Amino acid sequence: MKYTFLFIKNILIFFLIIYSAHGQEKKKYTVRTIAFYNVENLFDITNDTLTRDDDRTPSGKDNWTLDRYNTKIENITKVLSKIGSKTTNTSPDIIGLCEIENLQVLQDLVNHPNLKNKNYGIIHFNSPDERGIDVALLYKKEAFIPDSFNSHRLLLFNEEGYRDYTRDQLVVSGLLDSDKIHFIVNHWPSRSGGEARSRPNRLEAAKLNKHIIDSISKNEINPKIISMGDLNDDPTDPSLKKILRTNGKKKKLEDGSLYNPMEKLYKKGIGTLAYRDKWNLFDQFFMTKSVTNSVSSDGYTFWKTGVYNPPYLLNQNGKYKGYPYRTYAGGSYAGGYSDHFPVYMYLIKK
Numbered sequence: 001m002k003y004t005f006l007f008i009k010n011i012l013i014f015f016l017i018i019y020s021a022h023g024q025e026k027k028k029y030t031v032r033t034i035a036f037y038n039v040e041n042l043f044d045i046t047n048d049t050l051t052r053d054d055d056r057t058p059s060g061k062d063n064w065t066l067d068r069y070n071t072k073i074e075n076i077t078k079v080l081s082k083i084g085s086k087t088t089n090t091s092p093d094i095i096g097l098c099e100i101e102n103l104q105v106l107q108d109l110v111n112h113p114n115l116k117n118k119n120y121g122i123i124h125f126n127s128p129d130e131r132g133i134d135v136a137l138l139y140k141k142e143a144f145i146p147d148s149f150n151s152h153r154l155l156l157f158n159e160e161g162y163r164d165y166t167r168d169q170l171v172v173s174g175l176l177d178s179d180k181i182h183f184i185v186n187h188w189p190s191r192s193g194g195e196a197r198s199r200p201n202r203l204e205a206a207k208l209n210k211h212i213i214d215s216i217s218k219n220e221i222n223p224k225i226i227s228m229g230d231l232n233d234d235p236t237d238p239s240l241k242k243i244l245r246t247n248g249k250k251k252k253l254e255d256g257s258l259y260n261p262m263e264k265l266y267k268k269g270i271g272t273l274a275y276r277d278k279w280n281l282f283d284q285f286f287m288t289k290s291v292t293n294s295v296s297s298d299g300y301t302f303w304k305t306g307v308y309n310p311p312y313l314l315n316q317n318g319k320y321k322g323y324p325y326r327t328y329a330g331g332s333y334a335g336g337y338s339d340h341f342p343v344y345m346y347l348i349k350k
Contacts (some may be wrong), residue, residue, distance in 0.1 A: 032143060032176060032300065033084030034084050035092035036228040036283055037342035038187070038272075039076050041133070043101040044108075045069050051132030053101065062328060065260055067233035068335075072327060073105075075337045079102050080138075083308050083344050087284050092344065093176070095138040096165070096228045098187035102126070106136055114157045123172050125151035128165040135170050135185040135229070146174035151272075154208050155200050156189065164189075164201070171212055176347070178298035179224070181291075182216055186229025188239075202233050206243035213258070213288070215246075222290040224299070227258075230340065235263035240286070250292045258282065260286040261305040261345065272307055272341040274323045281307075293348075300347035309341045 043056035045066055049331060056064040081091045089090075100106060103124050110120040123146060124136040137237050139146065149172040156164040172184040186209065189201035209227060216223050231237045240246045248263025260283040271279025315325050325336035327337055 015345060019102070027350065029295075030177065030300075031088050032094070032347045033088055033344055034094045034096075034183075034226060034228070034285070034347065035083045035344045036078065036096040036098075036185075036230075036285070037083075037248055038098050038230040038283060038338060038340040039075070039100060040340065041099050042076065042105050043069075043074060043132075044105055048101075052130055056101075063333070068333065071335060072225070073108050073112055074114070077109055077112040077142035079308070079313070079337060079342060080109070081114045081118075082310075083342055084346070087346065091115065091140075093140045093143040094183060095120075096135065096183070096185040097138065098134055098135045098230050099133045100124075101132055102134070106138070108248065110138060121146070123149050123170070125168060125170065127168045128153070129150070129164050129167050131188070133167065135187050136165055137170060137172050137183060137185050139172075139174075144176050146172050147308065148173045152208060152212055154189075154205055156204060159312050166201070168204075169205075169208055173216075177349075179349070180220075181292055182223060182225045183302070184212060184225065184227040184229075186227065186231060188229065188231045188233065190232050198232075199238070202231065202237075202239045203243055205231075206239035210244050217288070223288060224291050225288045226285060226291060226345075227287065228285045228343075231277055231284055232282050233329040234281055235266045235284060240284075246286050253289045253292070253348070258286045258288060259292050259302070260284065261302070262286070262343070265305070265307065270307055271341060272324075273339055274320075279312050283307075285339055285343065285345050295348060295350065298314055298349075300349045303346040303348040305343065305345035307341050307343050313337055313341060 024084055047057045055061040083092050106122045119141050120138045121141050127134045129144050142217050151168040151170055153165055153168050158164045166189050167187040173182045187206040213225055245257040246260035247257050248260055266281040271281045272283040273280055293301050295301050315321050315323050324339050326339040328338055
C-alpha cells in the first residue's frame with residue numbers, strides 16, 4: 001500500500017511538472033520589419049540631360065563629388081542596416097525609398113558592405129518627375145517573393161493647363177513567408193507654393209492611391225494592403241481623412257476605411273521632419289483592416305510602428321539642434337543623412 005501511494009504521488013508530481021512547464025512556455029513569434037525612408041536627393045554624380053539634376057554634379061551648385069556621393073551611400077546604408085534591429089537583430093525585410101535618382105544608386109546601396117550580405121532585391125521604375133527622382137522598393141529575397149509589380153502614373157496639370165510631372169506610385173504584390181501582401185510606395189507632390197495652393201495635387205495623389213486599393217480589393221477578398229511613403233501631408237490632413245478615410249483607432253474602422261497608426265504618433269507631437277520649429281509627420285504607413293486582424297489569425301498582422309531617430313541622425317548643436325542631420329543645410333554641405341527620419345512598422349505572426 002505504501003509503495004502504491006508513493007507511485008501515484010510520483011505520477012501526479014510528474015504530470016504537474018509537465019503541466020507547469022507547458023503553461024510557462026513562452027509564445028514564439030515571427031517578426032518582419034517594414035521601413036520607409038526619404039533619403040533626400042540621392043543622386044549619382046553623372047549629369048542626366050533629360051532631368052534637372054545639374055546641381056547634383058561635380059560642376060554644379062552643390063559640388064556633388066564622388067567622395068560626397070560615397071559618404072551619402074555609406075550613411076544611408078548604415079541607417080537601413082539598423083532600422084528595427086533592436087527587435088529583430090537584422091535589417092528590414094521590406095524597404096520603401098523615395099528621392100532616389102535611378103537604378104544605379106539603388107544598386108550601389110544594396111551592394112555596399114553594410115547591406116550586401118542581406119541579399120536585397122530591387123523593384124524600380126523611372127518616373128517622369130522633372131528632377132528625375134523616383135520611388136523604389138527593396139526586399140530581402142529570403143523573406144519576400146514578388147509576383148507582380150507596376151507603376152501608376154499621377155496625371156497633374158497646372159493652372160495654365162500644362163502637365164505637372166511628378167512621381168509615380170509603385171505597387172508591388174507578393175508572398176511574405178507565404179502570406180500575400182500588397183505594398184504601395186508613394187512620394188506625393190510637395191508643398192511648394194504653400195500648403196493650401198498645392199493641396200489639390202495631394203488630393204489627386206490620394207485619389208490615385210484609393211483607386212489602386214479599391215482595384216485590388218475588387219479582385220481579392222480582404223486583401224492585405226500596406227501603403228507607405230512621404231505624403232507631404234500629416235495624418236490629419238484632408239487627403240488622408242477625407243479621401244482615403246484613414247482612422248487612427250483600429251476599433252473604429254468601418255468598411256472601406258484604412259488604419260493609420262501614425263495618427264496617434266502625430267497627436268503626441270512626434271514627427272519625421274521639422275520646418276521653422278514645427279514638426280510634421282509626412283512619412284507614414286496606412287493599411288487595410290485585414291492587416292490589423294488578431295495575432296491568432298493566419299498570416300501576418302500589424303504589431304506596432306515608430307519613427308527611427310537615434311542621436312546620430314540628429315543635429316547635436318547649433319540653430320537646428322534636434323532637427324534631422326541632413327546632407328545639405330542652408331545651401332552648404334553638412335555631410336549628414338537626410339532631412340527626414342525613417343519610419344518603420346512590425347508585422348508579427350505566431
